[in-house]
Amino acid sequence: MKTNDQKSMKVRIVFIGIIFSVMYLAIGVAAVKIQIFEGDWLSKKAEKGHKKFIAGSGKRGTIYDANYKELAVTIDSTSIAVRPKLIINSKRTAVKVAKILGLNRKNVEKKFASKKNFVWLIRHATQSQVENLKRLNIEKGILFLPEHRRFFPSKELAGQVIGFTGIDGNGLEGIEYLYDKILKEKEKTSTIFLSEKKDLNRKNSDDLKGLNIVLTIDKSVQYIAETAIEKAAKEFEAKRAFVVVMSPKTGAVFAIAQYPFFDPNNHREFNSSIWRNRAVSDQFEPGSTLKTFLAAAALKSQKCDINTIFFCENGSYNIGRNRIHDTHSHGWLTLLKIIKFSSNIGSTKVIEEIGKKNYEITLRNFGFGRKTGIDYPGETKGTLANSDKWTNIDASAISFGQGVSVSAMQLAAALSAIANKGLLYKPYILKAVTDENGNIIKKTEPEFIRRVISEKASVKLTKIMHAVTKEGGTGVNAAINGYLVCGKTGTAQKIDKDGKYAKNRYIASFIGFAPAEDPEITVVVVVDEPRKQHYGGIVAAPVFKEIVFKTLNYLNILPDIKVNRFTVDAGKRSSG
Amino acid sequence: MLQKKNDKTSKNLISIITWSFVGVLLFAELIVCVWSRVQCTQIKYAIFKIEREYKNSIRLQEKLKIRLAQLSSPKRIMRLSKEIGLITPNPKQIYILK
Numbered sequence: 001m002k003t004n005d006q007k008s009m010k011v012r013i014v015f016i017g018i019i020f021s022v023m024y025l026a027i028g029v030a031a032v033k034i035q036i037f038e039g040d041w042l043s044k045k046a047e048k049g050h051k052k053f054i055a056g057s058g059k060r061g062t063i064y065d066a067n068y069k070e071l072a073v074t075i076d077s078t079s080i081a082v083r084p085k086l087i088i089n090s091k092r093t094a095v096k097v098a099k100i101l102g103l104n105r106k107n108v109e110k111k112f113a114s115k116k117n118f119v120w121l122i123r124h125a126t127q128s129q130v131e132n133l134k135r136l137n138i139e140k141g142i143l144f145l146p147e148h149r150r151f152f153p154s155k156e157l158a159g160q161v162i163g164f165t166g167i168d169g170n171g172l173e174g175i176e177y178l179y180d181k182i183l184k185e186k187e188k189t190s191t192i193f194l195s196e197k198k199d200l201n202r203k204n205s206d207d208l209k210g211l212n213i214v215l216t217i218d219k220s221v222q223y224i225a226e227t228a229i230e231k232a233a234k235e236f237e238a239k240r241a242f243v244v245v246m247s248p249k250t251g252a253v254f255a256i257a258q259y260p261f262f263d264p265n266n267h268r269e270f271n272s273s274i275w276r277n278r279a280v281s282d283q284f285e286p287g288s289t290l291k292t293f294l295a296a297a298a299l300k301s302q303k304c305d306i307n308t309i310f311f312c313e314n315g316s317y318n319i320g321r322n323r324i325h326d327t328h329s330h331g332w333l334t335l336l337k338i339i340k341f342s343s344n345i346g347s348t349k350v351i352e353e354i355g356k357k358n359y360e361i362t363l364r365n366f367g368f369g370r371k372t373g374i375d376y377p378g379e380t381k382g383t384l385a386n387s388d389k390w391t392n393i394d395a396s397a398i399s400f401g402q403g404v405s406v407s408a409m410q411l412a413a414a415l416s417a418i419a420n421k422g423l424l425y426k427p428y429i430l431k432a433v434t435d436e437n438g439n440i441i442k443k444t445e446p447e448f449i450r451r452v453i454s455e456k457a458s459v460k461l462t463k464i465m466h467a468v469t470k471e472g473g474t475g476v477n478a479a480i481n482g483y484l485v486c487g488k489t490g491t492a493q494k495i496d497k498d499g500k501y502a503k504n505r506y507i508a509s510f511i512g513f514a515p516a517e518d519p520e521i522t523v524v525v526v527v528d529e530p531r532k533q534h535y536g537g538i539v540a541a542p543v544f545k546e547i548v549f550k551t552l553n554y555l556n557i558l559p560d561i562k563v564n565r566f567t568v569d570a571g572k573r574s575s576g
Numbered sequence: 577m578l579q580k581k582n583d584k585t586s587k588n589l590i591s592i593i594t595w596s597f598v599g600v601l602l603f604a605e606l607i608v609c610v611w612s613r614v615q616c617t618q619i620k621y622a623i624f625k626i627e628r629e630y631k632n633s634i635r636l637q638e639k640l641k642i643r644l645a646q647l648s649s650p651k652r653i654m655r656l657s658k659e660i661g662l663i664t665p666n667p668k669q670i671y672i673l674k
Binding site: 069070073075076151153154157219220222223224227481482483549550553558559 | 635638639641642645646648649650651654664665666667668670672
């Protein structure tokens with residue numbers, strides 16, 4: 001009996017065991033199916049409910065000046081949006097919200113009445129707007145979304161160089177536009193849990209950062225140039241004015257100043273014509289500043305030297321049916337004095353001596369008629385016709401800088417070649433790219449283009465250009481006590497809409513470098529349509545003087561004064 | 577018979593000790609496990625707090641950098657220098673420190 005019971009029990013146990021085994025097997029099979037074969041599909045299905053994938057760009061990188069001082073940074077800001085369906089008592093709320101945000105009440109009402117799920121109220125609201133709106137305690141419907149905004153701490157300083165970004169952080173102008181990809185970094189997709197939705201944007205953006213860029217622009221030199229150009233533009237009631245300051249030895253651009261200024265923080269408040277960096281993108285007739293390169297062509301041709309004399313026809317000279325004049329009448333002048341007194345007739349005689357082709361080749365070698373290749377958007381290549389097409393009067397006009405167009409950047413680069421012993425370098429603005437920890441990822445090396453003139457010729461040209469700033473020269477207002485400076489004045493008539501030269505619209509300019517012995521800076525000053533005076537020597541030369549004096553002082557380049565100086569030994573007593 | 581009884585008692589004692597030891601061990605393991613879990617959670621909170629502090633510090637640093645940039649702007653420095661009567665020196669006024 002006991003044995004039967006035991007047998008029956010065993011059968012039952014086996015039976016239950018089999019049932020359990022089958023169940024476990026079924027569970028195992030189901031688990032394998034779910035985990036292995038349907039795992040991805042199920043995961044995705046689950047994620048849809050709990051996670052959200054957000055594509056967004058990170059914090060835009062910082063733009064620094066040459067000394068790592070911030071020119072453009074990205075700051076946190078809050079944008080306010082509305083979920084219209086969740087707004088209770090929309091008309092009353094709209095009145096309050098419109099008042100706080102300074103918006104049109106009807107527009108806010110329209111947004112509140114929208115059938116959309118999401119409507120922007122205001123992008124990049126101020127801190128006080130956000131705080132006041134939060135005080136209303138409208139829990140439902142109003143969204144405060146953290147965003148990023150570009151901020152330019154120096155306001156209008158170098159505004160045209162840096163440019164600005166749009167409301168979504170895309171570079172629209174200047175350096176911001178050109179290096180948008182570097183600054184912005186590629187968009188990345190972030191995964192967030194819905195429970196963290198409040199921190200959604202902050203979480204997204206903190207993880208992503210664009211690269212920083214370091215410019216060759218020096219904030220202090222930029223300020224010096226802007227102050228000087230503003231003063232001159234206001235004094236002579238000019239339409240606009242711009243300056244380029246460059247290192248002749250490397251092509252690094254220290255400053256590009258342009259008046260009127262604009263503040264990139266509020267760029268929409270300024271006329272769009274002010275946004276453009278005219279020193280790079282605009283061409284103009286350079287006037288007599290081009291005589292410097294005529295002298296270079298003359299020396300290069302070896303058909304004349306600085307003491308070669310030319311008859312300047314006592315102030316009036318006929319070329320076919322046309323007659324050209326000098327401001328002051330001159331008889332026989334050396335090449336040096338033709339440049340010093342800026343004789344148009346003398347220049348014509350020089351080009352007649354050296355030939356049109358020689359002049360054209362020299363101008364093209366200096367980089368006129370083609371882009372300098374500077375890393376800046378919208379560069380003009382200027383206008384320089386083929387010398388085969390020049391008539392005699394064209395050749396004469398081009399010899400003194402009319403009938404040819406250049407940009408201020410081209411002038412600065414070409415002049416730098418003279419200052420740099422005849423070696424032409426490509427101008428550049430980007431000094432380096434760094435990561436968020438300041439490690440240099442990319443560094444710009446000065447790019448040598450070609451030798452334009454011999455070292456000997458550059459020394460002679462330096463002598464000629466220095467003579468311009470000495471007594472009797474047209475650029476005497478550029479002379480600085482303590483520094484030997486070289487320069488050339490320019491006064492060009494502007495062309496009217498009908499294609500003829502206007503009688504009272506001029507471009508006054510001055511190009512030069514200093515110190516003459518070992519040039520550290522090249523400066524190009526262009527004043528567009530000054531009203532009170534129009535001569536480059538009166539309007540632009542003092543700007544050059546102020547910029548050079550203050551910049552050399554800033555760069556700790558000592559003046560060369562032939563006087564007994566006090567020399568103070570830091571470790572001993574002073575003597576002198 | 578007595579010997580057998582003694583052996584059985586001895587075996588029981590060993591068994592009790594063994595089981596007690598296993599029990600204590602399991603209990604200790606449980607305590608350690610719970611403790612480590614608690615520590616882990618606390619450390620996670622601490623890390624989260626430090627991360628938040630770090631991020632706040634970075635934000636503060638960025639704000640201070642901007643403020644520094646504003647305060648050290650050439651325009652402001654020039655205005656302040658003019659207020660206290662500083663000017664760019666005349667070349668003759670420059671003394672060279674050796």
